[in-house]
Amino acid sequence: MTGTRRAPLLAQSALARARDTRGWTQQAAAREYTRVASELNIPAAEPDSLRIxxxxxxxxxxxxxxxxxxxxxxxYNLTDEELGLTSRPRLILGDETAELAARLASTARVDVALIGAFDQQTQSLRxxxxxxxxxxLLDQMSxxxxxxxxxxGHSxxxxxxxxxxxxxxxxxxxxxxQALDAGAAMRAWEHFNLAKTAAREAGEPILLAHAIGEQAYALLEVGDPHGALDAIKCAAALGPHPPLLTAWLAAAEGEFAAASGSTTMALRAFDRAQHFLPAGSADESLPFLALNDAHLTRWRGSAxxxxxxxxxxxxxxHALNAIDQGSFVRALAGLHTDLATAYAVTGDRDxxxxxxxxxxxLAAQIxxxxxxxRLDSIPLPGLASQDL
Structure with missing residues (x-):
């Protein structure tokens, strides 16, 4: 058989995949780049030059x-590594010893006050x-x-x-x-593994249960609600836990049970969450949990x-009228997404x-x-996508 031999196709770069995932042409990416650069007060080239x-x-x-x-x-809400923009610097003989000595000396200055400052930094980012x-927050969080x-690693x-x-x-x-919300499932999984390892070293079953509970959402995201259910039950078994964490774990179990199609199990789990939910203000010892009556009602409605x-x-x-809409924008976006889905199911297209x-x-803003x-998957028969 004769004919022209076709040149092998080059593998798509991580940067090109990130653009392709968004469905952008290079020209569209250039326009979006200009918008983001303006938000960051960074000068950008002209669109044609930028496309090149x-x-x-x-x-x-x-x-x-x-x-x-x-x-x-x-x-793209991705790290340099995920965008394929990192490279290992060439090591110079003799530099490693000096670098290790410097890092050990730096870590030797870490004390209780500095650890508290790191803790406050996490809360600020949250x-x-x-x-x-x-x-x-990607750069700051990383x-x-x-x-x-x-x-x-040096203490x-x-x-x-x-x-x-x-x-x-x-x-x-x-x-x-954050990574899971951004669609970076592999990065999310690695962060959750890091959190679990750190919680075990710290001897903190509460932090370990929380990390396992959040990692269970990665299983839900990839279509394994039964695996998520198993994980959340393992997290609960690490207890006894404080009432607020017990309520949070029960509500997560309710969501995973609903995703598995078990109405009875889901409703029982939410009843259990309501039973354990403390009255009044949040537990200051659990700053990573924002759960009150309004959020639990939203969670149950989502399930x-x-x-x-x-x-x-x-x-x-009810949750829409009760939630703090200024402080919980992601929760608000999720609430509107759930309402859109619920109304679509009932046939109320308007x-x-x-x-x-x-x-x-809201989802675009954050x-x-x-x-x-999720919004793209909501079925609205007879309604063209451009009407949205």
Whole structure:
């Protein structure tokens, strides 16, 4: 057989895959790049020139500098490593000894006050995440975890190691949740594993149970609700836990049971969560849990939505009127997503369309790829996608 021999296709670069995942052409990516650069107060080239730069970056002909990488990280909500923009520096003989000595000396200055400052930094990032989403925090979160992990890796003092491990367990679980929301499932899984390892070193079953519970959502995300159920039961078995964590684990079990199609198990789990939910303010010893009557009602409504139960609308509407909409933007976006789904199930296209628009706007603001995917999957017979 004769004919022209076709040249082998080049493997798509990570940067090109990130763009392709968004469904953008290089021209569209250039427009989005310009928008993000403006938000970061970073100057951008003209669109045509920028499109050429993007093409060269994707082909590996040029490497973007730090300012361009900062824009690309925000644009795609991915790390340098995930974008294929990292390279190992060439080691110079003799430098390793000096570097190790410097890191050991730096870690020797870590004390209780500094560990407390790291803990407060995690809490600050958590509060910002609830309001603004993970997209704007990727660099800060990565740097925070890298710093704490670095000190933990160079400390030989048991008390300091335990304190740093507690911080890392909390921060790792938060980073895992952020990555899951951003659609970076592998990064999320690695962060959750890091959080579990740190919680075990710290000897903190509460932090371990929380990390396992959040990692269970990665199983749900990949379509394994039964695996998620098994994981959440393992987390609960590490107890006894404080009432707030017990309620949180029970509510998660209810959601996973609903995803598995078990109405009875789901409702019983939410009844158990309501029973254990403490009255009044949140537990200050569990800053990573934001659960009150309004959030539990939202959670139950979301589970009922999965089950196609029309009672979901009542729960979700009640939660919409009760939730702190200014501080919990991701929760609000999820609430509108659930309401859109529930109304679509009942055939109320007008209400469904209204909530889709609200949810899509909020999800775009916080960069929630997980919610945007859910919104794209809501069936509205007879309604064209451009009408949304």
């Amino acid at each position: 730069s993007i093409s060269r970056w994707e082909r590996g002909e040029h490497t973007p500098d730090e300012q361009n990488r900062k824009v690309l990280r925000r644009l 509060l910002q995440d609830r309001t603004f989403g993970a997209a704007s 740097a925070h975890i890298h710093q704490v992990q670095g000190h933990l 030989m003092t048991s008390g300091v190691r335990a304190g740093l491990a507690r911080v890392l367990a909390d921060a790792g679980a938060l980073a895992g949740w 009922l939505t999965r089950l196609g139960n029309p009672e979901a609308i009542e729960d979700l509407t 209400q469904a369309r209204t909530h889709i628009r609200l949810a899509r706007s 960069g929630s790829q997980r919610l945007l995917r």
